[in-house]
Amino acid sequence: MHVDGVGKSFGGTQVLQSVTLAAKAGEFVSLLGPSGCGKTTLLRIVAGFERPDAGHVRVDGQDLTDTPAERRNMGMVFQAYSLFPNLTAAQNIRFGLRLRKLPKSRQQAIVADLLSLIGLEAHADRYPHQLSGGQQQRVALARALAIQPSLLLLDEPLSALDAKVRVQLREEIRRIQRETGVTTLFVTHDQEEALSISDRVAVMHGGRLVQFDTPAAIYRDPADAFVAGFIGTATRFDAAVADPEKGLVEILGVRMPAARACGLPVRHPVSVFVRPEAVSLQAGGAHAPAGLAGQVLEHTFLGAVTRVQVAVHEAITLLADVPGALAGEFPVGAEVSVSWAPDAPHVLDA
Template sequence: MTDLMTDPETISRTRTGATVEFRGLRRSFGATTALDGLDLTVEPGELVALLGPSGCGKTTALRTLAGFERPDSGKVLVDGEDITGVPAHRRNAGMVFQSYSLFPHLTAIDNVAFGLRMSGIGRATRRARAAELLELVGLPQHAGRFPHQMSGGQQQRIALARALALRPRVLLLDEPLSALDAQVRLTLREEIRRLQQQLGITTMFVTHDQEEALSMADRVAVMCAGRLEQCAPPAELYERPATAFVAEFVGVMSRIPARAGADDGTVDVCGRTLPVNGTLPGAAEVAGGKGEVDVLVRPEAVEVTADGEGTSRIVGASFLGATTRLTVRLADGGEVTADVPTHTATTLPVGAAVTLRLPDRPVLVDRRRGNGGGDRG
């Protein structure tokens, strides 16, 4: 018998992956706009995570690709073929849901083989394929168990094996880990990534968990109000956000009030004059010499020094292991988050007066918002 996952023809077909394109997708539900002209291309064999706040359109985009939603306008293409009007059952897309959606009256092997049976594949062949897929997801010993006899993580592995059984052109994952506890989520996300890379299957993964998106994806597509804000590799998204929304939504970001420097292209912040990273709208404010702006900084970039004459004060501290996260209130009432080595945190107790300092490198600048500070994670 030829192994489903080592057959040369299968590997050649799956590892090239499929190209997925969203072209100008629009979808509204009454007065609510879920997709507002979405343009996105997923390259063959790539894993792209759709990330954003609730209601941003990420699940609608995935369901439109699956065929469960029809766009009001725009197109969905797979390998250049317009599938916008193709019914869901003819799109050859494997989908894994948050709720597992296993048949409770079927064993694990029969759940995996269900799609093969509906496709008219003979019993011996479909059971052989299902057995190979159970081996692939590390659950061959669970073949005869029913869903209620398995843990949530095991059920999700079975759902993943079922989605792969028909050798789909694309794999769609709709928050598949959100119902699991933290340790199982960590293990299973590593397993999903390993399988996706092994098979080379083009994958779209919807999640609200930033850590999942940044750790698993080749690229992360950040959405807001039905629009694509930025799609980039995780490191680029974190270090070089294209918009203020991305900067503040991905990770933790604080705002520190600053003023345009004496020379174009610099800002005066925390007692230093620093060059400006020109990716955000506030860079134009600095270049135009308009004065008040906000500098956006990550917690690891903020240096905190005890200073009895300092105008800022520590108002909170959270132990994170090797680092301790401090909340520092500025003189104007805004707050800044700073990560410091835990072994030095004892010299920076809550209530201490401190001075903040930023490293000597270009900073992100945005238009002044309200009374200075605040951060989002």
């Protein structure tokens, strides 16, 4: 699947600005971004529900830009389950097969296989109102897969579910996608969701594609300040390059290591982003041998780790994750020194 230079406006407002991306055969790609970034509009253009003002959509080498949605051989799963209330689970799955007039024996075989794939063989004769939200969404997924689509499109299919079911179902979706091998485009605003199940993630902002890479690469090496702040959790500092040879930046008057500042001009302004898991705390504050001085403001228990909020400036609260067993060494009000490894911070132009 290839999207080449796609642009779209509504009422004079540019919603998509020359978006280009490609999904490999069998790949699971997520479109990730905040509300209003254009991800759903892009999905609808791929599906054929909207026509782009510019650019092209190609699947398997065929230009589908002007092809109606019903002729694109794509499976779509919406946020709302959109099941036919008067049809059973099996009949909902069979719906597209009946329209294609497949032999009944073939229809029955496909429906049986898909009910097994989604784990709902015992619920084949139940109507949507007799199914839970997660079960309904699995039926919707099976219905989309029944026609053996060239592309599976998922528009925030988990947002209406509670947190526990959401995690379970996203893992089911990923398992089913791997078993079927269907190329998949998945829209979500939930970064954890996208990072946990995708082969690659397309991060969108303001109608633009700002980074398209593997989840690990996006987390470890964000392309710009938006991605660094949107993906995961990080503390941002305004800084200036202090020693480009040693990889040092000056933050709040203190020289701190930042290997990615190597090669930049001296006094070059940069933004430094530090993840909580990369931060080390040491008791003693300004009396400690090195690092930024701060004071512990709050603890948040997160299970294996405790997230410690540290005031390092009147306007800056740094986040540090420490093992739960060590949290007691940094009580609220304690003076601490903050440090990190040289390769830990992301350094971006200010």
